[in-house]
Amino acid sequence: MALIEIQNYGFSYAGCEQNVLSGISLDIDAGDFVLVCGRSGSGKTTLLRSLKREIAPVGISGGEIIINGKKKFTLRESAETVGFVMQDPDNQLVMDSVWLELAFGLENLAVPPEEIGRRIGEIAAFFGIEKWFGKNVFELSGGQKQILCLASVIAMQAEIIILDEPTAQLDPIAAEEFLHVLKKVGKELGKTILISEHRLEELLSDTDKVLYLEKGNVRYYGTNREFPMFLAENGEEGRIYAEALPAPTRLSLQYPISKNHPLNVREGRKWLAAGMTQEDTSGQKANTENAKIPRFYCTYSPPAETGNVLHPAPVISLKDVWFRYGKDEAFVLKGLETKIDEGTLHAYVGSNGSGKSTMLKVISGILKPQRGKVVIAPGKRVGMLFQDPKSLFVSDTLRAELSEHLNTGQQNAKERKAGETKTERIATPEATRDMAEKLGLSDLLDRHPYDLSAGEMQKAALAKVLLLRPDILLLDEPTKGLDAFSKREIAEILMRLKEEGVTIAMVTHDLEFTAQYADRCSMIFGSAVIATDSGRAFFENNMFYTTSVSRMSRGILDGCILASDIGCREDA
């Protein structure tokens, strides 16, 4: 008997015609690692929450969910059976210190104090959290916080662990760290794991089963190996979603030379190498030289030298910028120097805590450097979008949000000197409507900003900033926690802005996104910019800190950094 049986389950919110979930029937076996995917709004969260009664959404449900042969659970039984990890690590942590947090669930279950000590010790050892065991929760990094959430659920000996986009709020490095721990839990403890996740790249090759939802229906439930094939054959939506697949898988779908699609870089290298040496299968020319021609080639050729390369003037230049948050604290920026050219998309990458976000705040004028200068070309307005779009919203509806006449205030003395009048910058109702239309927000104008999906929220925040008509747009992690659809939309918006002459500076961890869209790319390390290159050269020259296509093709087919760089010769 399966551990979780879902029989013809359906759900709709009260007063809402449309079903969020309909006709879901599936069995999940004990010990399975199930990846739940689908675009935002496909019902992933509703399905996962339905498995945990206490936090299930309120509405009308039909069908049965049977866990461990039982339909009903008391609060305590449920806590011991199903553990749930949510998106935001800050919100789900209850206590202020690590060990209290670990003890919290066990105390609720009335586990004897001696037993609690023992379990906490075991869990701390298993998760490697002894080092920060005595710390206060607010001292932890995002990844550590999420690991703590997972650990405190597992301490309660829950058989089933459900995770709802646990890495959406984390940067890629923290996300990898977390997923690594999660895989360990699956492998070494044999827990049944259900996880919804946009990052197929890291997870797909390690899952047992994939559950793909589309508009509240299960479209695919099966092995991870066959999932790519399914997506490729599943119409428009599936094809777009396939963009979220790992790059090697995408390539293999594009050039199907074998039924077995690679799911990670290692498999991708083998696949590519096999393709490079494969004999021409058409037969008749087997003995000629042609047979040795590799199947794959690099489609990219550097643009012809035009002699005098036009170098646009920088709109922003940072000269020897030093910054720290307090008199006695370490410098976050140490002599940082960089130039952002007009009309380009300049991406800044680098590890956590290298000072990337601080740099943006210094450019925007929110923070003043203690040493050095930030020079912004005269008459240029700077707009900044923060990492958490929520921090921008003040109103009850998106409409009110967009028409908030914030811009009556003058931004800085420079503008006053430039003789700008206040009225110029007031967002008119027309401008608001146009902006909403431009960014595809027209249907959402009456919604509460917090009720929007991650992608919609990001667009709404962007709209709000764009209404100030900035010439320079600063973005802090614009693709964090977004699915493939939203990423594509954001990219389209940015490209359009660039055409309109807006200069964009972006801080990001998303290397694939950067490689695809950035004109120039800088790496920040140790509080300073250590390398700047044109977007492409940057990734070609990097060995490890680069896209997965680059890592996959290096040494086999040099010079490829995007999936579109690898071409395939047609047979015959």
Next chain:
Amino acid sequence: MKVTTLACVIKGGGTVCFTKAPRTNHVIHKDGRKMNANKNFSQIFPHYHPAAVFLYIAAAVACTMLTLQPLYVAISFVIGSFYSIYLNGWKKYWFGLRWLLMMFFIIAAVTPITNHRGRTVLFYLFGEKFTGEALLYGVCTGGMFVCMFVWFQCYQRLITADKFMYLFGRIAPTLAMVVSMILRLVPVTGRKLHETADARKALGADAGVKNGAKISGILMSRCMEDSIDTADSMRARGYGSGKRTVFKAYKIKPADAASILLLSVLLILSLFGILILGKTFTFFPTAGGFFGAQTGGQMPGLLNIPDLSPPAYLYAAGYAAYAAMLLYPFILELRYLLRWR
């Protein structure tokens, strides 16, 4: 008393958290505060059972509050300052103290202006006597406040939030949990506040009252929104599913028990010295009576029979017991250091 202690925990812990909470979420602090925190670990007394540590600090605070006798105030101030510097470092000690010194000077100056008792007239101010006794009285009153503050500085370092929780968690488990949750909320909310304020600034909002009101509005709705998640997370982990247990992180060992016993004895002796022997001390009309009743002064209270008035060495023992009690951590530290030889 308990309520104030609680308030101090919230406020004290809160301010520490607040200043430490990074304005952005990636700044790891490598500054002095951190080093001080580590310095605590090189000491031995903070590692004793929280009950022993709490007894010590509570005794110090209580005794300090109970007397204005100059010698006791002086002892408390000197040892308290030493310990605060030892625990917090010069910088933090002085930073906190300098604000209080202002209050100290005001009290010390205002008392003799309003109080004209005492025989030693220093000078006349606006036709009124400005007496040495009244000045001493003012200095001692102000001094007591300073001492209290210094001891609370030590308290903050010695009784961390989790130790407080451990101590009072069983008496009032729900209260203790709520305190921990509040302590958790303070830095999180602080970070959100900075984030929101920065975002508004980037949008070009004026730093006016209107903007401030808006920011607090957003903060409120964000916190409420986020607290739904927290409530879900608590229920998902079985909160409210019945009786809870409370995890005990510390066990009383013989050394802890010995410390508690010793501190209790010293506390009783000190209280005897302060409450009973201390009564022979009077500020007015002349200050005196450190080691027995002043001649000409009246001895109030229980031991008001001249023949039975205690000998001077008993008074000395009272001071010694008080000093020994306050110096107790130093005694342990010294013993600990000697073991490294």
